[in-house]
Amino acid sequence: MPRPRIEVDPTVGLPLPAMRLEHTRRAWGMLPRLTHPRILDLGCGDGVPTVELARLSGGTVVGLDIDGSALERLMDRAAAAGLGDRITTLEGSVADLPFPDGSFDVVWGEGIAHVVGFERALAGWGRVLVPDGFMVLHVATWLRPDPPEGARRTWGSFSEDVSTLEGYADRAAAMGCEVIGSFDLPESAWWDLYYGPLGDRIASLLGSQPDDTDVRGELEAKRQEVEHFRRYRDWLGSGFIAMRRP
Numbered sequence: 410m411p412r413p414r415i416e417v418d419p420t421v422g423l424p425l426p427a428m429r430l431e432h433t434r435r436a437w438g439m440l441p442r443l444t445h446p447r448i449l450d451l452g453c454g455d456g457v458p459t460v461e462l463a464r465l466s467g468g469t470v471v472g473l474d475i476d477g478s479a480l481e482r483l484m485d486r487a488a489a490a491g492l493g494d495r496i497t498t499l500e501g502s503v504a505d506l507p508f509p510d511g512s513f514d515v516v517w518g519e520g521i522a523h524v525v526g527f528e529r530a531l532a533g534w535g536r537v538l539v540p541d542g543f544m545v546l547h548v549a550t551w552l553r554p555d556p557p558e559g560a561r562r563t564w565g566s567f568s569e570d571v572s573t574l575e576g577y578a579d580r581a582a583a584m585g586c587e588v589i590g591s592f593d594l595p596e597s598a599w600w601d602l603y604y605g606p607l608g609d610r611i612a613s614l615l616g617s618q619p620d621d622t623d624v625r626g627e628l629e630a631k632r633q634e635v636e637h638f639r640r641y642r643d644w645l646g647s648g649f650i651a652m653r654r655p
């Protein structure tokens with residue numbers, strides 16, 4: 410009789426969401442004080458930043474994502490936080506925003522700008538902002554210029570869109586946006602709290618499940634991902650950039 414498949418997700422329970430919220434809060438702090446802002450969170454996923462934005466801002470947040478099941482989890486999260494009345498969701502694509510011009514005071518996007526490309530994000534998403542509204546993006550960064558080919562491979566076809574933080578600032582300025590703040594996440598954010606513990610977990614799981622080839626394959630792929638990030642850790646980062654729409 411075949412053995413039942415063992416589902417192993419070595420990332421479950423790592424403190425990534427909590428770690429990331431610290432930086433979402435710092436990014437929110439780059440904006441001037443806003444009264445009950447209308448916020449659009451693009452590619453909101455299951456809403457870890459979305460709910461925090463509602464809490465921090467005292468305003469309303471629309472979370473848009475292409476993944477309907479993630480939006481359901483978002484609303485469960487919002488309800489659990491007592492913020493369900495200030496958060497709504499919309500299933501759709503960031504490539505085609507169904508909102509009139511000037512609908513929001515803030516557009517927020519964590520881990521999503523590469524889907525359309527930085528310049529297209531600024532232009533297309535900026536349209537739904539009020540004049541002088543703000544856009545805050547959490548983007549993949551090169552921690553230093555001239556990344557080697559191996560580091561570039563990390564982001565596949567999106568690699569051409571990745572810059573250093575200074576590079577993004579220049580690109581935003583070229584689009585007429587005023588950069589009001591930016592920061593790279595510290596290396597410790599990814600290594601101490603995520604990739605380091607993940608690597609340890611994978612090593613121990615690989616040690617304890619030698620027979621199941623499917624599980625081994627998945628773990629081995631994850632192990633290689635961790636190793637890749639370890640090798641190119643001097644280049645691979647992520648950062649926030651906050652801009653004011655022209």
Ligand SMILES: C[S@@+](CC[C@H](N)C(=O)[O-])C[C@H]1O[C@@H](n2cnc3c(N)ncnc32)[C@H](O)[C@@H]1O
Nearest residue numbers: 452453454457474475476501502503519520524
């Ligand atoms: C890296 S996750 C980030 C989720 C969330 N912003 C966070 O920081 O926890 C990227 C999200 O973008 C969504 N996504 C990818 N392509 C999209 C598209 N074309 N339109 C809308 N959402 C998209 C995915 O479903 C996923 O939830």
